[in-house]
Amino acid sequence: MTAAHAPKGWLNACDTRALVLGRVLEIPLPSETDRPLTALLVRDGKGCPRAYLNLCQHLPIPLDAGGGRFLSADGSHLVCQTHGAAYRLSDGVCERGPCLGKVLVALLVQERAGRLFIKCP
Numbered sequence: 001m002t003a004a005h006a007p008k009g010w011l012n013a014c015d016t017r018a019l020v021l022g023r024v025l026e027i028p029l030p031s032e033t034d035r036p037l038t039a040l041l042v043r044d045g046k047g048c049p050r051a052y053l054n055l056c057q058h059l060p061i062p063l064d065a066g067g068g069r070f071l072s073a074d075g076s077h078l079v080c081q082t083h084g085a086a087y088r089l090s091d092g093v094c095e096r097g098p099c100l101g102k103v104l105v106a107l108l109v110q111e112r113a114g115r116l117f118i119k120c121p
């Protein structure tokens, strides 16, 4: 995998420096339906990049409900803005809310040559 090209099925998401602690990047994914599909790219508490589908596990709607807000006030969880489900950054497990114990759909992430690549679902 080179910096400029991603193998089939992988998305060249961003410069690794663009993903700073406490920030979420929303990355458009290829979709075979008329519904837009995005990934959420975030660094967990240890600085490891994680990617999840932007899809709540309570109802199949985006976590931000279109508002562009994803993190809890302390930056420790991805939070669904509709009913408040709070998902751990490190593994996507819901720790609070109506889908307690369910897990966000994780996508593989690779960091190479200063770029972050996401494996498309």
Ligand code: FES
Pocket: 056, 057, 058, 059, 060, 061, 080, 081, 082, 083, 084, 085, 097, 098, 099
């Ligand atoms: S739709 Fe996300 S918690 Fe209900």
